[in-house]
Amino acid sequence: xxxxxxxxxxxxxxxxxxxxxxxxxxxxxxxxxxxxxxxxxxxxxxxxxxxxxxxxxxxxxxxxxxxxxxxxxxxxxxxxxxxxxxxxxxxxxxxxxxxxxxxxxxxxxxxxxxxxxxxxxxxxxxxxxxxxxxxxxxxxxxxxxxxxxxxxxxxxxxxxxxxxxxxxxxxxxxxxxxxxxxxxxxxxxxxxxxxxxxxxxxxxxxxxxxxxxxxxxxxxxxxxxxxxxxxxxxxxxxxxxxxxxxxxxxxxxxxxxxxxxxxxxxxxxxxxxxxxxxxxxxxxxxxxxxxxxxxxxxxxxxxxxxxxxxxxxxxxxxxxxxxxxxxxxxxxxxxxxxxxxxxxxxxxxxxxxxxxxxxxxxxxxxxxx
Numbered sequence: 001x002x003x004x005x006x007x008x009x010x011x012x013x014x015x016x017x018x019x020x021x022x023x024x025x026x027x028x029x030x031x032x033x034x035x036x037x038x039x040x041x042x043x044x045x046x047x048x049x050x051x052x053x054x055x056x057x058x059x060x061x062x063x064x065x066x067x068x069x070x071x072x073x074x075x076x077x078x079x080x081x082x083x084x085x086x087x088x089x090x091x092x093x094x095x096x097x098x099x100x101x102x103x104x105x106x107x108x109x110x111x112x113x114x115x116x117x118x119x120x121x122x123x124x125x126x127x128x129x130x131x132x133x134x135x136x137x138x139x140x141x142x143x144x145x146x147x148x149x150x151x152x153x154x155x156x157x158x159x160x161x162x163x164x165x166x167x168x169x170x171x172x173x174x175x176x177x178x179x180x181x182x183x184x185x186x187x188x189x190x191x192x193x194x195x196x197x198x199x200x201x202x203x204x205x206x207x208x209x210x211x212x213x214x215x216x217x218x219x220x221x222x223x224x225x226x227x228x229x230x231x232x233x234x235x236x237x238x239x240x241x242x243x244x245x246x247x248x249x250x251x252x253x254x255x256x257x258x259x260x261x262x263x264x265x266x267x268x269x270x271x272x273x274x275x276x277x278x279x280x281x282x283x284x285x286x287x288x289x290x291x292x293x294x295x296x297x298x299x300x301x302x303x304x305x306x307x308x309x310x311x312x313x314x315x316x317x318x319x320x321x322x323x324x325x326x327x328x329x330x331x332x333x334x335x336x337x338x339x340x341x342x343x344x345x346x347x348x349x350x351x352x353x354x355x356x357x358x359x360x361x362x363x364x365x366x367x368x369x
Contacts, residue, residue, distance in 0.1 A: 063094060066145070066156055071097055073141040074133060082107065091169050096161065098169075101126060115165065119190065123163050123180040130160030159183075165190060166220050170197070170353045178220040192216055198346050205246050207238065208343045215347065224356045231347065231358055238343070239335045243323045246338055247302035252276045252318070255297050275303035275318030282312070286326050293320050305334040305341070 003011065042048040044056030071089045074097060078088045082103055091098040105114045105122060114122070138158050146154040163181040170176075174196035180187060194200055194216065200209055211234045218226050238246060250272040258269040258277060265277045276295040283289050295301055295318065303318040310332040317329055348358055 067092055067095065067097065069141060069145055070138060070158055073137050074099060077133065077137045078104065090167070091172070091175065093173060097158075098167070101129060104129065119165060119180050120186070122165070123186060126163045127160070127181065127184075130163070134158065134160060162193065164193070168219060168350060168353055170350055176216050176220060176350070190220075192220065197350070203249055204346070205248060205342050207241055207245055211343065212346075219350065219354075225360075227351070227356060228358065228360055231344070234343070235339055238339050243304055243330055243333050244302065244319075244321065246333075246335070246342065247304040247319075247323075248272075248342065249300065249302055251298070252295065252301050253298055255280070255295055257297075271316055272301065272303055272318065274314075275316045276301055278312065278314055278316070279318045279320075282317075282324075282327050286324075288324060288326055292322070292324055295320060305337045306332045307334045307337075 006014070040056060040059050043050065043052055043059075045051060071092060075086075075088055078099075078101075079085055084103070086103075088100050088103075089097050090100045102114055105117070105125070106112060108125065109117055109122075111117065139154075142156040142158075143154045145151075145156065161183055162177060162179050164177040164179050167175055167177040175193075176195075176197065177193040178190040179193050180190055182191075182193075192213070197212075198204075200212060204212070215227070215230055215234075218230055252272045252275075254270075254273050255276050258266050258273045260266045264281050265274050269277070276299075279301075280294050283292055283294060299320075301318045301320060303316055304323070306312065306315050306317055306329060308315055311328055315334075317323065317327070323330065344358055351358060
């Protein structure tokens with residue numbers, strides 16, 4: 001296909017077609033992976049018709065052995081060519097190794113500041129390195145593994161997935177990467193890959209989810225000072241948001257079960273259920289059940305933290321979509337505590353991994369300077 005002779009409209013139509021096909025194939029891939037994982041899990045469930053704990057255990061142990069086998073051979077290869085004795089695998093997942101190749105890039109490009117190199121140049125080089133590792137290291141390694149375990153034929157293949165310029169690894173299966181290339185698709189600008197970070201979950205207030213996307217870009221490519229300045233700026237903007245925008249979205253499964261006619265709610269009631277029960281109580285108290293919808297079991301609600309003391313004498317209130325002004329609670333919304341729980345605490349988990357602080361800290365030298 002000669003793209004140079006195609007009209008603009010033909011190129012646009014082709015792009016849409018390829019995007020649709022990419023979505024279809026990606027969905028099919030995920031469906032097959034989910035089915036295989038479900039079958040594996042079912043084999044370890046004693047209520048499954050074909051329950052066999054030996055199969056579930058063998059799959060787990062085999063997977064661990066395979067990825068560690070790959071780790072050993074990649075490390076041996078890199079230590080041999082770099083004349084070192086290091087561990088170049090920064091993290092491992094169920095079916096993947098994450099390899100740090102900064103030392104290799106330094107030696108080849110003869111520079112200490114690898115981040116100053118053009119992204120495209122580094123990505124081209126690492127793409128070649130990835131292909132070489134696949135062909136010269138992993139293929140022979142898995143052929144040898146097949147012989148060791150008396151397999152019928154080699155079945156394991158590992159392909160290069162992502163080339164990233166930087167990464168922040170918070171814990172197992174929880175990381176942020178700045179991707180330059182994914183499975184051969186090169187990005188004009190680095191694209192974030194966010195895995196297992198709680199900050200982007202649906203239970204996080206919407207404005208915070210949007211702010212996290214901007215924060216992650218700074219974390220990946222900026223400085224600690226820029227990060228702290230962003231947090232402070234967003235803190236001020238957060239304070240100006242309506243209560244409905246900064247509240248926590250949550251599901252509530254037990255309202256009736258925790259309700260108590262004497263104390264409003266029972267001792268030990270979860271905070272989301274407590275918030276819903278208090279909302280319903282105030283609707284009755286202010287005769288507002290005809291104006292606002294009552295919260296029932298298995299509904300989606302929002303809740304927000306309150307300053308103490310307040311007319312409700314509680315530190316939380318829930319609502320459906322709007323916090324009724326008739327409650328008189330808007331001026332008691334605890335912006336600082338809400339921001340701390342919704343944004344600062346999830347951020348701190350990431351900053352701790354790289355040794356950064358949420359706010360600037362003063363030292364004795366600063367005091368006497």
